[in-house]
Amino acid sequence: MDPFGIRLGEAVARFGPVCVGIDPHASLLEAWKLPDTVQGLRQFAEITVEAFGGHAALVKPQSAFFERFGAAGVEMLEDVLAGLREVGTLSLLDVKRGDIGSTMAAYAQAYLSDCSPLRADAITVSPFLGFGSLTPAFDLAKRTGRGVFVLAMTSNPEAGHVQHAVWEQETVSGAIIDEVAEANALASAGTFGDVGMVVGATVGEDIADLGLGERLAQSRAPLLAPGVGAQGATVGDIGRGFGAAAPLVLPATSRAVLEAGPDVDALRKALQAVQEEASALRPPAPLD
Numbered sequence: 001m002d003p004f005g006i007r008l009g010e011a012v013a014r015f016g017p018v019c020v021g022i023d024p025h026a027s028l029l030e031a032w033k034l035p036d037t038v039q040g041l042r043q044f045a046e047i048t049v050e051a052f053g054g055h056a057a058l059v060k061p062q063s064a065f066f067e068r069f070g071a072a073g074v075e076m077l078e079d080v081l082a083g084l085r086e087v088g089t090l091s092l093l094d095v096k097r098g099d100i101g102s103t104m105a106a107y108a109q110a111y112l113s114d115c116s117p118l119r120a121d122a123i124t125v126s127p128f129l130g131f132g133s134l135t136p137a138f139d140l141a142k143r144t145g146r147g148v149f150v151l152a153m154t155s156n157p158e159a160g161h162v163q164h165a166v167w168e169q170e171t172v173s174g175a176i177i178d179e180v181a182e183a184n185a186l187a188s189a190g191t192f193g194d195v196g197m198v199v200g201a202t203v204g205e206d207i208a209d210l211g212l213g214e215r216l217a218q219s220r221a222p223l224l225a226p227g228v229g230a231q232g233a234t235v236g237d238i239g240r241g242f243g244a245a246a247p248l249v250l251p252a253t254s255r256a257v258l259e260a261g262p263d264v265d266a267l268r269k270a271l272q273a274v275q276e277e278a279s280a281l282r283p284p285a286p287l288d
């Protein structure tokens with residue numbers, strides 16, 4: 001399999017950079033007139049895979065909303081990942097795993113090995129047990145052509161207390177950006193490295209205040225930017241806040257698109273509207 005960064009670059013060239021989420025909130029199941037049960041979850045999952053598979057560069061199922069149904073929900077998550085694989089759509093499983101290295105190796109096996117039922121093209125991971133603790137995930141992802149997105153500046157309002165903390169004259173988020181840049185230094189040619197970061201669409205002002213824009217742009221990391229829509233951020237905010245790093249950004253949105261369901265065409269239209277807005281973030285392809 002080609003490295004994740006290459007596969008992502010191809011998908012973004014085809015569909016644009018938007019990452020759409022599959023987040024079966026109880027309130028969305030209700031709005032779609034589905035029961036908040038495993039059966040309702042199954043219908044939600046089937047509709048969203050049909051709507052987004054083959055229509056977006058990257059689809060991000062949120063594990064928590066499947067896990068809340070126990071083993072049956074996790075089985076459904078396996079089906080969602082398999083459904084996306086079948087139509088050749090890249091999956092980013094949002095699980096935010098992080099642990100001591102030996103346990104991290106087991107998480108890596110769970111999501112990034114070729115034979116796991118829960119394998120995805122990429123996962124989100126948390127570096128707050130120390131960046132080095134993530135090494136088993138980077139190593140296995142590299143061997144299997146998969147990707148890893150490291151939380152760097154998350155979209156929630158509470159995040160700054162931890163992520164902007166300063167240690168040895170460096171912010172935590174700045175240190176993470178530099179570690180990711182180093183991990184991507186040897187990645188194959190192309191826009192994106194194989195190691196991404198999560199940098200919320202809501203944090204543009206912080207990027208400027210902390211002077212991190214240029215370092216983000218140099219990292220070659222695909223920058224997953226959740227927060228578009230329900231959390232109040234817009235694609236325009238990304239253009240303004242991310243500066244030179246904007247071409248690396250994958251604007252991510254879940255509820256704002258999912259609210260258009262359950263009709264498959266309406267879901268696709270809602271996705272397409274964000275995709276059209278987001279096309280302004282990337283420079284046009286050079287003419288031959």
Ligand SMILES: O=c1ccn([C@@H]2O[C@H](COP(=O)(O)O)[C@@H](O)[C@H]2O)c(=O)[nH]1
Pocket residue numbers: 021023062094153154155156198200226227228229230231252253254255256
């Ligand atoms: O910093 C982060 C990291 C992850 N998320 C996840 O993205 C989606 C956002 O959903 P919306 O409905 O578009 O708000 C959700 O799965 C979060 O867990 C994030 O929001 N911020």
